[in-house]
Amino acid sequence: MVLDGGMGTMIQQRNLEEKDFRGQEFKEHPKSLKGNNDLLSITQPEVIYSIHKDYLLAGADIIETNTFSSTSIAQADYGLEDWAYRLNKASAEIARKAADDVTAQSGSRRYVAGSVGPTNKTLSVSPSVERPDFRNITFDELVEAYYEQVQGLLDGGADVLLVETIFDTANAKAALFAIDKLYEEGYERRPLFISGTIVDKSGRTLSGQTGEAFIVSVSHAKPLCIGLNCALGAMEMRPFIETVGKSTTAYVICYPNAGNSDLHLHLADTLYFSLAISEAMKHGHPRVPPSQIFEDYMLLSGLEPFRIGPYTNFVNIGERCNVAGSRKFAKLIMSGNYEEALSIAKAQVEMGAQVLDINMDEGMLDGPTAMARFCNLIASEPDIAKVPLCIDSSNFAVIEAGLKCCQGKCIVNSLSLKEGEEEFLLRAKIVRRYGAALVVMAFDEEGQATEIDRKVEICTRAFKLLVDKVGFNSNDIIFDPNILTIGTGIEEHSMYAINFIKATRLIKETLPGARVSGGLSNLSFSFRGMEAIREAMHGVFLYHAIKDGMDMGIVNAGNLPVYDDIDKSLLQMCENLIWNRDPEATEKLLLYAQNNAKGGKKVIQTDEWREGSVEERLEYAxxxxxxxxxxxxxxxxxxxxxxxxxxxxxxxxxxxxxxxxxxxxxxxxxxxxxxxxxxxxxxxxxxxxxxxxxxxxxxxxxxxxxxxxxxxxxxxxxxxxxxxxxxxxxxxxxxxxxxxxxxxxxxxxxxxxxxxxxxxxxxxxxxxxxxxxxxxxxxxxxxxxxxxxxxxxxxxxxxxxxxxxxxxxxxxxxxxxxRRYLSLPQAREKGLHIDWLSHPKPACPQFIGTHVFESYDLRKLVDYIDWKPFFDVWQLRGKYPNRGYPKIFKDKTVGEEAKRVFDDAQKLLNELIDTKGLQAQGLVGFWPAQSVGDDIHLYADGGSPRDSQPIAKFYGLRQQAEKDSASSDPYLCLSDFVAPKDSGVPDYVGLFAVACFGAEELSRQFESQGDDYNSIMVKALADRLAEAFAEELHARVRKDLWGYSTEEYLPAADLHRIRYSGIRPAAGYPSQPDHTEKVTMWKLAEIQEKTGIGLTESLAMTPAAAVSGLYFSNPKASYFAVGKITKEQVEDYAHRKGMTVAEAERWLAPNLGYDTE
The missing domain is CATH 3.40.50.280 (Cobalamin-binding domain)
Incomplete structure (x- = not known):
């Protein structure tokens, strides 16, 4: 089939002037519009129609819409970003009319391809030489722009979508993401054409990818046609189109255009190219059986392609770029020294890592920001970026942050069924939309699989879900059947290595196309500090696991010994331990470690044991x-x-x-x-x-x-x-x-x-x-x-x-x-700006003012108790996967003791309820409210915010610490969640205070009897009941007292995961770290007088088992941390609040982004 020619060339021949581009509609537009060819679809539609028709009459089967630059991003240069949807719809309608007219005239059907151009921004390349991690556009912003464009094209009647002139594959992936999102929301699927641009004879895109890597990166979208356009002439393009043909099972599309002005040379060039390309295209024709090309291959990509086929050797996934697994890497990342951390990544690649595992799971890190920044820096280093990345996190937000920064085809590590099928399928669909391969852990709702049958059962279930319900290519599925620690001295652990190896064989035999991976360092964790033994164990284990089908693993690249080179006595002991042939294998290895050295490296226990927690060292509960x-x-x-x-x-x-x-x-x-x-x-x-x-x-x-x-x-x-x-x-x-x-x-x-x-x-x-x-x-x-x-x-x-x-x-x-900070005006400009007029009006509470709850029934609260903090009090912490309640009971180390203390707690809790030993008191209140800048003004019932004075003001603090350039997250303040005073939209804010009384007296009674255990227990239970009271009351507020979420039904586990609408932030905590806001709450609602809950001089609540906070109902409200702020904001805050700067600094000390001394 024949595609039309260039639209721009034809428009230039019309010699249009500024007034022609403006038309009547844009006569007074403040910016020059000449050269904005896409605008002509609105101002000169007859010109665009005639060009389309000329191409169709000349023999074109497909015409492209005049929308190459019709995204809001590209149109922003002309000040027309708000016209993007109309531009695309109008252009598609003109092309549709031309195609339909010529179809009727000729009897031969003609088609409209909606042109989706690359925009004038790039996700993979920094516009700043000094800041290689900086980006002037985010993935989410591109998705939003492409979504709007494609919606207009589809509404206007496009038959085909053509994502073209791709110089940065990450941009194209954002376009493909938007397209798939539209299809999922109900639009009829249309054929997809994808066309990249090779910028010179090196055969790479502007962002550095080879042609084949580009094909691998976008093929998840299942295009009907894929190929190249622009930049090169026909003869220069030939070898690269041949590569495309060999790299895809789709039809091949090409339209060379190097601006050749010599007509005769151009015709000769094109004739030669046409003859040569017909042969090249055969390699990618769908009639060639796919099994002959890619059926047995997993395809990944960085800047270069990486194929994993039947005869590929074991794939080393470098493990050292992991804050949890490398102290050096963690220290560099925690100190903000990302550039030096890149050297670790580079060393891994140089030592043979074919894929790089990146993990930023550390409690003190902003995981998504850290992941995005490091991935952006990797993109600036071709020696590292050439290999695919494995985005590794237990937090799905961190995984998405990494995927949004990678133009290549990554691996996601990992998902599991532990939260059920619904959550698994939801996340798997998102991973597929990004075009990544996926690691699935052998872990389900019942916990982590340790036995062979359970491993295979879970992997089989996940495989069927991914293939049948998500549409995953089986070659993009990797299973991790759990490499668990052996040599622990616990009998049931002795079979862990055998179970993994045998499960691997069964998975490879029964799940065609799937790969098997694992984290190798887990195997030898019992021998931490004895590196020679650990490396020997890894070498022996891999020797056997690879033979039974293990394809890849997360390893310390370059530190794996060859099986035949391992000391014979050490080899035998490792074999005995892995295959569970000798009950004394662990002791013999420890004795070996004390008495031997190998290769200049002492095989003795180092002081690394000191890095562990005291609990791990002393091993007592x-x-x-x-x-x-x-x-x-x-x-x-x-x-x-x-x-x-x-x-x-x-x-x-x-x-x-x-x-x-x-x-x-x-x-x-x-x-x-x-x-x-x-x-x-x-x-x-x-x-x-x-x-x-x-x-x-x-x-x-x-x-x-x-x-x-x-x-x-x-x-x-x-x-x-x-x-x-x-x-x-x-x-x-x-x-x-x-x-x-x-x-x-x-x-x-x-x-x-x-x-x-x-x-x-x-x-x-x-x-x-x-x-x-x-x-x-x-x-x-x-x-x-x-x-x-x-x-x-x-x-x-x-x-x-x-x-x-x-x-x-x-x-x-x-x-x-x-640290870098935005100025306060900049942060406010980049705050969360809600379109209040287009959203449903905020719900009105059932009453205005306060309502007191006296002697609240404790039985109502029991089901709302979050038991995890209770176990934290006793320092009972299960190890993965047995973290949290009730999984902690399965933990080998603390499970038995956790169950005993839980049973003791239940017994005491029932006694306290039956004897009314503890009493719960609480209060809620609601008031009309409007935001004024960073503050929230509350009004009396019946008062108009425009005419009356506020009865109280809550003062807000806004995030200022500069976010990663790849992030589109706003700089939040609590006032963002309340309708502004000048919006005309009435809104409300609530507050609450709850407490559990009587714990202090009971604790003293137990203590006087010498019973420290129950003295502590009663306070721990009072704390849990107070938090449960806050949780239960918030549920009542959402469903009844405020009633903005009347249909909500959530189990307690989902409440603890905050899966509801609205928030209840507390003063003195991350969203508003100033405790003095409690004073306003206590005065407004008369909390002490009505409930007995008081405040100390440091504004701690009494009794200690108390919780208070504000209620926000907006569905976009979310918990956040203000983080570090500048002196500019502290001074502004102090001025608004009427306190001295020194006083503000005292209350906000942990949040100061500067030294006060």
């Missing part, structure tokens, strides 16, 4: 210590008279009058002034007591002078400070300053949920010249305290801490220098 405390106290109480008598006898014998202290040391513990939270502190006290420390627990809300006086009176060896709310950090700094002023030398321990090692190093330690140590949890407190009081090691320990904290401080200050 904290809960057992706490539960045993009561027995211990009784035993000690019985023994004390005998110990006292013995002490007196020893004094008499020695003749000494000096008292002998039986304790390892004395520790004064306190929750600082203004803070009422003490569960963590109480656990620390019990654990220290069980380890022979004398613990003086001063309680909660203890001012500095009382803490220091108690330390002197009791001759304390250590002082421990605890706090949960942000203002407590300032109080801790004050205590450290006072200790320095008084010349004290007592070591200071810092702990609590709001504290961190960085804050301790940067803000507290410099104020006190004696040891200051951040203690992560109760177990760690024993180790730290023992080292501080051990005369043999305390000086060395203090030096280590000082050196470590100095390094942390330096890294912190360096990161402040590297």
């Amino acid at each position: 904290l809960i057992k210590v706490i539960k045993s405390a009561r027995v211990m106290k009784k035993a000690v109480g019985y023994l004390i008279p005998f110990m006292e008598k013995e002490r007196e006898e020893m004094l008499a014998i020695s003749g000494s009058t000096e008292d002998i202290d039986p304790y390892q040391g004395t520790i004064v513990l306190a929750t600082v002034k203004g803070d009422v939270h003490d569960i963590g502190k109480n656990i620390v006290g019990v654990v220290l007591g069980c380890n022979n420390f004398r613990v003086i627990d001063l309680g909660v809300m203890i001012p500095c002078d009382k803490i220091l006086k108690a330390a002197v009176d009791h001759k304390a060896d250590i002082i421990g400070l605890s706090g949960l709310i942000t203002p407590s950090l300032d109080e801790m700094i004050y205590v450290a300053k006072e200790m320095e002023r008084l010349g004290m030398r007592t070591p200071l321990l810092i702990g609590g949920a709001t504290t961190s090692k960085t804050h301790t190093a940067v803000k507290i330690a410099p104020r006190y010249s004696a040891p200051v140590v951040h203690v992560l949890d109760a177990s760690r407190s024993v180790v730290v305290s023992s080292q501080l009081l051990d005369g043999n090691v305390n000086e060395e320990f203090f030096e280590e801490i000082t050196e470590e904290y100095e390094e942390i401080r330096q890294d912190h200050y360096d990161s402040l220098k590297d």
